[in-house]
Amino acid sequence: MARAAVLAAGGIVLRQEETPLIAVVRLRKRNEWVLPKGKLDDGETPRDAAEREVLEETGHDVLVHEFLGTLVYESGGRFKAVHYWRMEAGGEPTHELMDDIKAVDWLPLDAAIERLSRGYERAFLENVGPIALESAALAQPARRARIKKQPAPEKRRRQPAVAPPPALPMTDVPLVAGSEGIEAGLPVDTTTLEIMASPIAPPLAQDIAEQDIPAQDIAATEAEPRSDNEIAQSQRINLVQKVRDWLRRAA
Structure with missing residues (x-):
């Protein structure tokens, strides 16, 4: 009887700079460079698992965008299916790396493909990497347009100055105070x-x-x-x- 496939999820994680960079992580035990990913917890959806695993393996909070595809391969006598989403990371890490991860590196697409240790991940990134970069580039003008459309905060109007009441009319005679x-x-x-x-x-x-x-x-x-x-x-x-x-x- 065939064993059930292992379900996992991860991300093609981009960081927007002059040249967009892609995250690759180094496994501590095998000393391999791989795409950030991990197995689903019980009751967890693939999208939620992908966001959680990327946070744990890169230390970055991310925005999850469109689904890019599924990579299926054999590992340890079982098939493993990994669902990937395009993600966008902030500039600075917000969490410590999990124990299984030794390092994170941010590389341009071609360098990231060369850095990956496994052939099937290199082939997958060669196919979906350009799609992820193109989608991110198309999203930038739309994001700037949304920011520009946001109304500016209203300025508080200054209350008009109230003129003092006119003094009582007085005749041209000396005035005595007191x-x-x-x-x-x-x-x-x-x-x-x-x-x-x-x-x-x-x-x-x-x-x-x-x-x-x-x-x-x-x-x-x-x-x-x-x-x-x-x-x-x-x-x-x-x-x-x-x-x-x-x-x-x-x-």
């Missing part, structure tokens, strides 16, 4: 009023606004028209009086 100027009945600088209306002191502007204007002032305004200067002077007097009253209440 409460002593208010007590003397002189016009007060608007900056002083803004400080007095800060959260530390009672809101002066609101306090003044809530007070009712005396009825006689309204009646006088309706009885006879006044010039702009007279109206402005009356408003300043009323404002000063209301500030003085507020200061007395706050004392």
